[in-house]
Amino acid sequence: MIRCHPRLEQLVKFVEGNLSYSESILIAAHCDMCDHCRRVVDSETADQAETAFGTDVVQAGPDFDAMFARITQLPAAPAFESGEVLFKPPSKTSLELDGKSFRLPRTLQNLAGKTGNWTSLVGRLWQAPVDLGCHGVANFIYMAKGGSVPEHTHRGTEFTLVLDGKFSDGLNDYDTGDFIYLDSEHTHAPKTEFAEGCLVFSVLDQPLHFTSGLARLLNPFSHLFFR
Structure with missing residues (x-):
């Protein structure tokens, strides 16, 4: 069951188009999976449309009926030749x-x-990069049962959407569809014991900062992996 959702403020900004590209992608994908947030977005979209354009734009009348009749009487578009897409x-x-x-x-x-392509990492992890251009570093990450990411915090922000399975990180337990936002105020260590593992989509705007164990030795070089 989905328990972690974007804040109402984020959903409103999403409708307004005032979020970053990467954050908008994560929220849109979450709404694909979450009936509750999709209804909030639909309601907010309708409210903002009414505020911007008024109710007249959706009220049928003689002029609207005449315009609609003219549109429906236009000749059909030409068919495309075979093989033309x-x-x-x-x-x-x-x-x-x-x-x-x-x-x-x-x-x-x-x-x-x-x-x-998928790349095998330590800790029963696999990673497939996604090219978002200059909008941050995005990856599909799969954790097999028993897989884990070393404890870390964030120099910037991390948006994560659970696509399949479950994991926990010491802060919360997450299930399919959960939307997760973390920043420098959070330290966590994701891991899964779910039999089928866990697939997430994650976007970072700065490298991770590892906080325990041998993983801390990677911090001076973390920028090399942030591409």
């Missing part, structure tokens, strides 16, 4: 890893063509 839908709706298939939320399906 006006719009090609995303060809990849899921991710595959080690015999497992994970269906992506509609928003993230649009990034399928920008996803790199």
Whole structure:
């Protein structure tokens, strides 16, 4: 069950278009999975449309009826020749890893063509980078059962969406669909004991800062991995 949602302020800014590109992607993907937040976004969108344009734009009348009649009487658009494509839908709706298939939320399906190959990391972790241009470092990360990320905090912000499975980090327990926002005020150590592991989509705007164990030796070089 989804328990972690964007704040109402974030959802309002999302509707207004006042969030960063990466944050907007995470919230849009969360709304693909969360009926509650999708209803909030739909309601806020309707309220802002009414504020901006008034109710007249959605009220039918003689002028509207005449305009609609003219539109419906226009000749049909010419058919496309065989092989001609006006719009090609995303060809990849899921991710595959080690015999497992994970269906992506509609928003993230649009990034399928920008996803790199899976790389095995220490701690029963796998990572596939996603090219967001200059909007931060994004990765699909899979933790197999028993997998973990060393304890760390954040030099900037980290947005994470749980796509499949469950994990905990010492701060909370997370389930499929949960939206997680962390910054320099949070220290955590993600791990999963879920039988099927856990897949997340995560976006960072600064490198991690490891806070315990041998992982701290990586901190002077963390910028090398932040690309």
